[in-house]
Amino acid sequence: xxxxxxxxxxxxxxxxxxxxxxxxxxxxxxxxxxxxxxxxxxxxxxxxxxxxxxxxxxxxxxxxxxxxxxxxxxxxxxxxxxxxxxxxxxxxxxxxxxxxxxxxxxxxxxxxxxxxxxxxxxxxxxxxxxxxxxxxxxxxxxxxxxxxxxxxxxxxxxxxxxxxxxxxxxxxxxxxxxxxxxxxxxxxxxxxxxxxxxxxxxxxxxxxxxxxxxxxxxxxxxxxxxxxxxxxxxxxxxxxxxxxxxxxxxxxxxxxxxxxxxxxxxxxxxxxxxxxxxxxxxxxxxxxxxxxxxxxxxxxxxxxxxxxxxxxxxxxxxxxxxxxxxxxxxxxxxxxxxxxxxxxxxxxxxxxxxxxxxxxxxxxxxxxxxxxxxxxxxxxxxxxxxxxxxxxxxxxxxxxxxxxxxxxxxxxxxxxxxxxxxxxxxxxxxxxxxxxxxxxxxxxxxxxxxxxxxxxxxxxxxxxxxxxxxxxxxxxxxxxxxxxxxxxxxxxxxxxxxxxxxxxxxxxxxxxxxxxxxxxxxxxxxxxxxxxxxxxxxxxxxxxxxxxxxxxxxxxxxxxxxxxxxxxxxxxxxxxxxxxxxxxxxxxxxxxxxxxxxxxxxxxxxxxxxxxxxxxxxxxxxxxxxxxxxxxxxxxxxxxxxxx
Amino acid sequence: xxxxxxxxxxxxxxxxxxxxxxxxxxxxxxxxxxxxxxxxxxxxxxxxxxxxxxxxxxxxxxxxxxxxxxxxxxxxxxxxxxxxxxxxxxxxxxxxxxxxxxxxxxxxxxxxxxxxxxxxxxxxxxxxxxxxxxxxxxxxxxxxxxxxxxxxxxxxxxxxxxxxxxxxxxxxxxxxxxxxxxxxxxxxxxxxxxxxxxxxxxxxxxxxxxxxxxxxxxxxxxxxxxxxxxxxxxxxxxxxxxxxxxxxxxxxxxxxxxxxxxxxxxxxxxxxxxxxxxxxxxxxxxxxxxxxxxxxxxxxxx
Numbered sequence: 001x002x003x004x005x006x007x008x009x010x011x012x013x014x015x016x017x018x019x020x021x022x023x024x025x026x027x028x029x030x031x032x033x034x035x036x037x038x039x040x041x042x043x044x045x046x047x048x049x050x051x052x053x054x055x056x057x058x059x060x061x062x063x064x065x066x067x068x069x070x071x072x073x074x075x076x077x078x079x080x081x082x083x084x085x086x087x088x089x090x091x092x093x094x095x096x097x098x099x100x101x102x103x104x105x106x107x108x109x110x111x112x113x114x115x116x117x118x119x120x121x122x123x124x125x126x127x128x129x130x131x132x133x134x135x136x137x138x139x140x141x142x143x144x145x146x147x148x149x150x151x152x153x154x155x156x157x158x159x160x161x162x163x164x165x166x167x168x169x170x171x172x173x174x175x176x177x178x179x180x181x182x183x184x185x186x187x188x189x190x191x192x193x194x195x196x197x198x199x200x201x202x203x204x205x206x207x208x209x210x211x212x213x214x215x216x217x218x219x220x221x222x223x224x225x226x227x228x229x230x231x232x233x234x235x236x237x238x239x240x241x242x243x244x245x246x247x248x249x250x251x252x253x254x255x256x257x258x259x260x261x262x263x264x265x266x267x268x269x270x271x272x273x274x275x276x277x278x279x280x281x282x283x284x285x286x287x288x289x290x291x292x293x294x295x296x297x298x299x300x301x302x303x304x305x306x307x308x309x310x311x312x313x314x315x316x317x318x319x320x321x322x323x324x325x326x327x328x329x330x331x332x333x334x335x336x337x338x339x340x341x342x343x344x345x346x347x348x349x350x351x352x353x354x355x356x357x358x359x360x361x362x363x364x365x366x367x368x369x370x371x372x373x374x375x376x377x378x379x380x381x382x383x384x385x386x387x388x389x390x391x392x393x394x395x396x397x398x399x400x401x402x403x404x405x406x407x408x409x410x411x412x413x414x415x416x417x418x419x420x421x422x423x424x425x426x427x428x429x430x431x432x433x434x435x436x437x438x439x440x441x442x443x444x445x446x447x448x449x450x451x452x453x454x455x456x457x458x459x460x461x462x463x464x465x466x467x468x469x470x471x472x473x474x475x476x477x478x479x480x481x482x483x484x485x486x487x488x489x490x491x492x493x494x495x496x497x498x499x500x501x502x503x504x505x506x507x508x509x510x511x512x513x514x515x516x517x518x519x520x521x522x523x524x525x526x527x528x529x530x531x532x533x534x535x536x537x538x539x540x541x542x543x544x545x546x547x548x549x550x551x552x553x554x555x556x557x558x559x560x561x562x563x564x565x566x567x568x569x570x571x572x573x574x575x576x577x578x579x580x581x582x583x584x585x586x587x588x589x590x591x592x593x594x595x596x597x598x599x600x601x602x603x604x605x606x607x608x609x610x611x612x613x614x615x616x617x618x619x620x621x622x623x624x625x626x627x628x629x630x631x632x633x634x635x636x637x638x639x640x641x642x643x644x
Numbered sequence: 645x646x647x648x649x650x651x652x653x654x655x656x657x658x659x660x661x662x663x664x665x666x667x668x669x670x671x672x673x674x675x676x677x678x679x680x681x682x683x684x685x686x687x688x689x690x691x692x693x694x695x696x697x698x699x700x701x702x703x704x705x706x707x708x709x710x711x712x713x714x715x716x717x718x719x720x721x722x723x724x725x726x727x728x729x730x731x732x733x734x735x736x737x738x739x740x741x742x743x744x745x746x747x748x749x750x751x752x753x754x755x756x757x758x759x760x761x762x763x764x765x766x767x768x769x770x771x772x773x774x775x776x777x778x779x780x781x782x783x784x785x786x787x788x789x790x791x792x793x794x795x796x797x798x799x800x801x802x803x804x805x806x807x808x809x810x811x812x813x814x815x816x817x818x819x820x821x822x823x824x825x826x827x828x829x830x831x832x833x834x835x836x837x838x839x840x841x842x843x844x845x846x847x848x849x850x851x852x853x854x855x856x857x858x859x860x861x862x863x864x865x866x867x868x869x870x871x872x873x874x875x876x877x878x879x880x881x882x883x884x885x886x887x888x889x890x891x892x893x894x895x896x897x898x899x900x901x902x903x904x905x906x907x908x909x910x911x912x913x914x915x916x917x918x919x920x921x922x923x924x925x926x927x928x929x930x931x932x933x934x935x936x937x938x939x940x941x942x943x944x945x946x
Contacts, residue, residue, distance in 0.1 A: 358764070360706045393740070393743045400794055402798070415788060422776075430773075433761030433769075499739050513718045517715065517717060518710070521857060521858060525699040531700045533701070533703065535704060537765035548764045549773065
């Protein structure tokens with residue numbers, strides 16, 4: 001199956017740039033077989049291991065498909081394939097003559113390299129695949145390289161990504177040095193390897209976008225073409241999560257790791273969503289929301305680690321399974337939301353929410369699908385986001401109710417998750433309402449058009465996935481159980497430690513009743529006579545589009561509570577005098593970590609480097625002086641050394 | 645079959661009793677002010693009259709304007725079904741139902757604010773913004789209270805969590821949850837349900853453009869939510885599980901009545917707070933619940 005995937009993906013890469021149809025067919029076959037391979041593992045096929053006969057870079061290729069890899073492979077296959085279908089409508093050749101071909105090429109490379117990252121069981125090849133994956137991400141982000149901010153976002157991504165890769169280089173090299181081989185696998189019996197996990201943690205946390213290493217994520221995800229944003233947000237950052245889960249399972253982790261990951265995860269969730277709420281750019285909002293969701297996943301993973309350390313199978317298993325399920329769920333609904341945002345961008349040419357509004361009339365499909373995504377991402381029942389958040393909550397509550405020492409991590413985490421959940425709801429009511437409801441705020445919004453069939457189809461599949469996991473969570477338990485067992489073999493098998501079938505039933509009843517009530521009320525309103533009239537609004541004679549509440553105003557209250565953390569900037573000129581001429585108010589939420597911390601440090605480094613450049617001026621006399629000075633210094637050093 | 649019958653019975657009870665509470669509150673307010681006041685059953689008349697009326701909808705609104713209140717009402721009814729009624733236990737009790745309950749309330753909030761934003765009115769946007777923002781703090785307080793109950797009972801299922809009293813922290817928890825009740829149901833001092841124009845700030849402002857059956861559904865949902873919080877508060881504080889069924893029922897009815905009268909008295913004696921003080925008050929409610937949690941933790945196994 002994987003061979004088919006490999007062949008199809010390679011087949012897509014080679015002729016892809018020239019023939020879009022062949023590319024699409026090959027991509028669909030390739031990603032479909034990736035998905036099928038993963039499903040085969042869930043259906044009970046044994047783990048698959050394979051060593052190549054030829055050596056690459058002095059090492060034999062070692063691929064391994066176990067429950068955990070298959071879990072991420074399934075997501076890769078689904079989002080990768082749907083993204084390819086979506087791209088056909090979103091980034092066609094006639095609109096993007098030069099970049100569409102490049103996009104197809106790098107899309108294939110990215111899918112293939114991510115697949116190798118997931119399968120690779122050799123440190124060297126893992127790094128090679130990782131690097132290829134990072135690079136293809138860079139080329140995909142900067143597809144439209146005419147625009148300055150896109151190039152800047154690409155560079156920032158590349159720099160951050162390489163900072164992470166540096167940590168991984170150190171990690172794998174040190175690991176190979178200690179064990180004497182690049183081969184990877186369970187190494188729990190070597191407690192001396194434990195501290196190395198911190199290196200891996202730093203490297204993978206950059207990719208996953210954990211606070212405060214998320215700096216690259218918002219601009220990269222916002223500026224990339226939307227199908228790329230969906231792949232980056234839905235799958236690529238999950239590679240970081242995969243690394244964290246994989247190596248926390250294989251390595252003997254220090255005791256502090258569980259506490260650290262839980263703590264950072266909870267902080268990431270809260271700060272990520274608070275920043276998301278503050279955004280006025282639709283895709284940037286979604287990007288920050290990805291930061292939040294990675295935080296939620298990290299809370300689950302950290303809890304799983306605490307559970308493994310505690311020796312308690314119940315809640316640890318629940319938390320890890322919740323984290324894994326959230327990986328899928330976030331992949332589904334975030335890809336859906338980015339696709340919907342892309343379709344808005346495609347129709348109106350802007351991501352600025354304050355220029356949109358009233359799109360439900362011209363884009364009913366996108367509006368409904370975005371609403372489903374928004375409800376899922378806010379963790380509302382009956383959709384999938386609720387199921388995984390419910391599992392994580394339940395695990396944390398079990399910790400607290402059992403009064404284990406880990407409760408001191410669990411209680412704050414529950415609180416942060418609750419705050420993050422409520423803020424997510426606020427952020428997505430704001431996003432959905434400002435973009436799709438009310439009156440169009442500009443001409444472009446009024447003249448929007450619905451997206452094409454391929455884009456719509458991709459979104460419908462994702463929305464159906466969101467609903468399916470919400471309605472039948474128990475169906476997905478065996479797969480999650482397999483992945484959990486791959487992480488920690490003693491936790492293998494067993495019924496879910498949570499009443500998933502009951503929750504599924506409750507969700508199904510809720511959907512049925514909600515549909516019935518909605519239709520019933522609509523029918524009863526129609527039966528009693530339904531008149532259309534201007535918005536009443538306490539008696540306005542002619543409400544105008546510009547009188548509507550803006551996204552910034554909607555978020556202002558809650559964002560104000562976080563202003564002191566992020567240092568919100570505000571410039572305003574109040575109207576003065578009886579005939580005020582001009583007044584404005586501009587609020588901006590800076591990228592606190594980037595602008596206040598990394599920016600100055602990088603600036604200082606550049607200044608030092610600039611000063612050092614003064615030494616290079618091409619005058620021979622001075623070079624001779626340098627030479628003499630250097631020789632003297634060396635001589636002195638040698639002399640001093642001999643005297644000792 | 646008997647489970648289904650049980651749930652239907654609960655449904656009827658919740659739906660029929662809910663509109664009574666606002667009537668009682670209005671009676672208390674009238675009594676304190678020395679007026680005669682509207683009849684206790686006024687809301688029932690209002691609902692039946694609204695149900696027969698025709699609907700005027702904004703030209704900007706999508707069908708979601710009508711579907712929103714319907715879904716919100718279903719979510720509230722679902723939450724009510726999950727909540728155990730004193731000695732009769734929960735309608736559909738399972739581990740983790742308490743989290744579903746909290747999130748069903750969130751579904752209702754999502755739909756209400758969504759429907760409010762349909763009209764494109766700045767006024768309703770204001771209400772929606774306040775609703776979702778203050779919900780952040782009330783949800784924090786509510787989840788802390790649930791943590792306290794969970795620590796006290798060692799369980800994550802509502803029927804066991806609410807069977808015991810909240811122990812030593814019961815008083816703190818009662819105060820905290822009462823504040824949450826006032827905020828979530830938009831009563832004084834957070835909001836004023838009496839006014840309909842500038843002074844109404846959160847809930848009423850979001851439903852300005854609704855009329856006819858959708859408005860009836862919204863009003864009924866609001867009454868249901870009030871009853872739900874009153875029952876939750878009573879059961880969290882009273883040790884229901886230790887009483888005989890009859891005593892527990894009486895205690896529950898008495899406590900819900902006391903909470904309702906308390907809401908009426910607060911409304912009569914207090915003015916609405918300035919808006920910048922609302923977060924402060926909610927933070928105090930959160931801190932009360934937090935202290936209740938710490939007390940429960942210190943109190944040792946239940």
